[in-house]
Amino acid sequence: MQDALPAFVLHSEAKRRFTMSDAPRDSDASRSQTRPFGDNEQSDEQLMTAFSRGQADAFSPLFLRYKQPLFGFFHRRVADPAQAEELTQETFLAVLRAAARYRQSALFRTYLYAVGFKILRAYRRKAAFRATFLGEQPPGREPAIGSAIETQALMREAVGKLEGLDREVLLLREFEQLSYAEIAGLLGLPLNTVRSRLFRARMALHDLLAAPASRPAAQEFAHFKERL
Amino acid sequence: MNTAAHPVAPEEIMAFLDGELAPTEAQAVAGHLGRCAECAGLAGKLRATSGWLAQWAVPPVPSSVEEAVMRQAAQVAAGHIPARPRSFFNPSMWGWKQWALGGGGVMAAAVILLVVSSAIFFRPVRQAEMAQQVAPSPEAEGYGSTRQPNDQPAVVKGKLAAGSAAVTQFDSLQAARYLPETRAGGGGAPLPTPQAAAAPMIARTVSLTIVVKDFAAARASLDSILLRHRGYAAQLTAATQENAPRSLQASLRIPAPELAAALAELKTLGRVQNESQSGEEVTQQHTDLVARLQNSRETEERLRAILEQRTGKIEDVLQVEEEIARVRGEIEQMEAEQQALEHRVEFASVDLQLTEEYKAELNSPSGSVWNRLRNAFVAGLRNAAETILGIVLFLEEDGPVLLIWLAILGLPVFLLVRRYRRMRARL
Numbered sequence: 001m002q003d004a005l006p007a008f009v010l011h012s013e014a015k016r017r018f019t020m021s022d023a024p025r026d027s028d029a030s031r032s033q034t035r036p037f038g039d040n041e042q043s044d045e046q047l048m049t050a051f052s053r054g055q056a057d058a059f060s061p062l063f064l065r066y067k068q069p070l071f072g073f074f075h076r077r078v079a080d081p082a083q084a085e086e087l088t089q090e091t092f093l094a095v096l097r098a099a100a101r102y103r104q105s106a107l108f109r110t111y112l113y114a115v116g117f118k119i120l121r122a123y124r125r126k127a128a129f130r131a132t133f134l135g136e137q138p139p140g141r142e143p144a145i146g147s148a149i150e151t152q153a154l155m156r157e158a159v160g161k162l163e164g165l166d167r168e169v170l171l172l173r174e175f176e177q178l179s180y181a182e183i184a185g186l187l188g189l190p191l192n193t194v195r196s197r198l199f200r201a202r203m204a205l206h207d208l209l210a211a212p213a214s215r216p217a218a219q220e221f222a223h224f225k226e227r228l
Numbered sequence: 229m230n231t232a233a234h235p236v237a238p239e240e241i242m243a244f245l246d247g248e249l250a251p252t253e254a255q256a257v258a259g260h261l262g263r264c265a266e267c268a269g270l271a272g273k274l275r276a277t278s279g280w281l282a283q284w285a286v287p288p289v290p291s292s293v294e295e296a297v298m299r300q301a302a303q304v305a306a307g308h309i310p311a312r313p314r315s316f317f318n319p320s321m322w323g324w325k326q327w328a329l330g331g332g333g334v335m336a337a338a339v340i341l342l343v344v345s346s347a348i349f350f351r352p353v354r355q356a357e358m359a360q361q362v363a364p365s366p367e368a369e370g371y372g373s374t375r376q377p378n379d380q381p382a383v384v385k386g387k388l389a390a391g392s393a394a395v396t397q398f399d400s401l402q403a404a405r406y407l408p409e410t411r412a413g414g415g416g417a418p419l420p421t422p423q424a425a426a427a428p429m430i431a432r433t434v435s436l437t438i439v440v441k442d443f444a445a446a447r448a449s450l451d452s453i454l455l456r457h458r459g460y461a462a463q464l465t466a467a468t469q470e471n472a473p474r475s476l477q478a479s480l481r482i483p484a485p486e487l488a489a490a491l492a493e494l495k496t497l498g499r500v501q502n503e504s505q506s507g508e509e510v511t512q513q514h515t516d517l518v519a520r521l522q523n524s525r526e527t528e529e530r531l532r533a534i535l536e537q538r539t540g541k542i543e544d545v546l547q548v549e550e551e552i553a554r555v556r557g558e559i560e561q562m563e564a565e566q567q568a569l570e571h572r573v574e575f576a577s578v579d580l581q582l583t584e585e586y587k588a589e590l591n592s593p594s595g596s597v598w599n600r601l602r603n604a605f606v607a608g609l610r611n612a613a614e615t616i617l618g619i620v621l622f623l624e625e626d627g628p629v630l631l632i633w634l635a636i637l638g639l640p641v642f643l644l645v646r647r648y649r650r651m652r653a654r655l
Binding site for chain 2: 054055056060068085088089093100125129132133152155170173175180196202210
C-alpha cells in the first residue's frame with residue numbers, strides 16, 4: 001500500500017492536502033498549511049535557507065507562519081498554557097541556534113515539529129523526574145483554570161483517555177496535518193502501524209465524543225473486519 | 229455481506245479521506261463509497277470525529293513569545309549564537325543513555341571502592357597472621373640478639389603487630405639454641421634445668437620454591453650450602469623430563485641456629501617464587517615426655533632393687549622380671565620419642581623445590597601435528613568444561629548473596645522507576 005503513496009517531495013508547496021472535515025478549522029495548522037504562497041512568496045525551506053545564510057529578515061515570515069501551529073502543538077499536549085508558551089519559545093530558539101547548521105533534507109515543517117517533539121519529550125521527562133524524585137506534583141492533563149470553553153475541556157479529556165502513542169499519532173494528523181509518512185518518520189514507527197493506530201484512535205475518540213450510541217464505533221469496526 | 233461487497237478495508241477508507249491514497253486506489257474507494265451505505269457511514273463517522281476535533285481551538289500566541297523569539301533572531305542574524313542550556317548536569321533532562329551511563333559509572337565506582345576498602349581493611353589482619361609463621365629475618369636477629377631469651381612469652385596469642393610477633397618468635401629460636409647444650413651435659417637421662425624447662429622448644433618448618441636459571445650450578449651450590457651449615461638432605465628427588473624444565477625436590481635438615489644463614493644463602497640460588505615458614509611449639513610435649521621418662525626410670529630402679537634385695541618364690545621373681553622388661557620397653561620407646569623431638573627442634577626442616585627456568589630447545593623433538601592438534605582439542609574441551617563448572621560453582625556459591633543484594637538494591641530502584649513511568653504516563 002505504501003508503495004502506492006506519492007513520493008516524498010521536499011517542498012512544502014507541493015504538499016497540498018485536503019482535509020476530511022468540512023467544518024471550519026481554527027486559526028492554526030490547517031490555515032497555514034492550505035494557504036497558497038503567492039508568486040513573490042517564498043517557501044519555508046527557501047526562507048530558512050536564506051536566514052541561515054545571514055538574511056536577517058527571512059525568519060520573520062517563517063515565524064509568523066508557524067507561531068500559531070507550534071503554539072497549538074504544545075497547547076494541546078501540555079495542560080499549562082504558560083508552559084506551552086515557554087516550550088513554543090524554546091523550540092523557536094532551538095531552531096535559531098541550529099540555523100547555521102540547517103540543511104534542507106526534509107520539509108521545514110517536519111523539521112520544526114521534530115524539534116518541538118524533542119523539546120516536549122524533554123519537558124515531560126523533566127516533569128516526571130521532578131514528580132518522582134523531588135515530590136513535585138506533575139501538571140495533569142486536566143484543563144487549566146481559565147479555559148472556559150467546555151468543548152476544549154471535553155476534547156482534552158477525551159483525547160487524554162487515548163493510549164499515549166495513539167494520541168500522538170492522532171494529534172499530529174489532525175492538527176499538525178502531517179502525512180502518514182511524516183508521522184512515521186517523526187515517531188519512528190512503521191507506516192502501517194501509523195495507519196492502524198490512527199484508525200484505532202479515531203474510532204475510539206468517536207466513541208468517546210459521540211453521545212452514548214447504540215453500538216460503539218470500535219465494535220462496528222470489529223464487525224467490519226469480520227466481514228473482510 | 230462478503231468480501232466482494234466490501235473490496236476496501238476500513239483503514240483504506242480513512243487513508244482515502246486523508247488524501248493518502250494513490251489516484252487509482254482513491255478512485256476505487258470513492259466508487260465504492262458511492263455504492264455502499266455501510267462504508268459511507270464509516271466515512272461519515274471519521275469525518276465527524278475530525279469535525280469535532282476541529283472545534284478544539286487554541287488561543288492566539290501571546291505577543292511576549294513573538295518579542296522574545298524575534299529578539300533572538302536578530303541576535304542570531306547579527307552573528308551572536310545564544311548558548312545552549314546545559315542539560316548534561318541536570319538529571320531531569322537525562323534520557324536512558326545518560327541514566328545508563330551514570331548508573332553504570334556509580335556501580336563501577338562502588339565495586340572499585342568495595343575492592344579497595346576490603347583490601348585496606350583486611351590486610352593488617354593477614355599480615356599479623358602471616359607474621360606468626362614468618363621466620364626471623366636477619367634484621368630481626370640483630371635486634372633480638374640484645375635481648376634475654378626468656379623475658380618474653382613464647383607463645384604468641386592473638387593478633388600482634390608484625391614486628392613484635394617476629395621478635396617473639398626469634399626469642400623462641402634463641403631459646404632452642406640453648407637447649408641442646410643443656411641436654412648434651414646430661415648423658416643418657418638429662419633432667420632439664422629450670423632455665424631450659426622455661427625455654428620454649430620450637431620445631432621449625434620452612435617451605436621454599438625457587439626458580440633458578442642454571443640448574444646444575446644451583447645443585448652444586450645446594451650441596452655446598454648443606455656442607456657449610458652442617459645440614460643434610462633427608463630426601464632428595466631430581467627430575468629431568470623431556471620438553472619440560474628440570475626440577476628438584478628436597479627435604480633438608482639444617483641445624484636450627486644455622487637456619488637463618490642457610491635460608492639466606494638458599495634464596496640467592498634464584499628467584500624465590502614461594503616461601504612459607506612455620507614453627508611448632510613442642511615444649512609441653514617435651515616436658516611431659518621427660519617427666520614420664522623420669523618416672524619410668526625410677527620404677528625400673530625400684531623393681532631392680534626389689535629383685536636384688538628380696539628373695540621370694542620363683543613366680544614372684546619371674547613376675548618382677550616381666551615388669552622390669554615392660555618398663556624397660558617403655559623407657560626405650562620414650563627415649564626414642566625424646567630424641568626424635570629434640571632432633572626436630574635441633575634441626576629445622578626445609579622443604580625445597582628447585583625449578584629450572586624453562587627454555588624451549590629448537591632441536592627438541594615435538595609430537596606429530598595430529599597428536600598436538602588432538603591434545604590441544606582435548607585441552608580446549610577441558611578448559612571449556614572447567615569454565616562452565618567455574619561459572620556454575622560461582623553461581624552456587626555467590627548466587628544467593630547476589631540475589632540478596634539485588635533485592636536490597638533493586639527494590640528501591642524498581643519502585644522509583646515504576647513511579648517515574650507512572651508520572652510519564654500521566655503527562
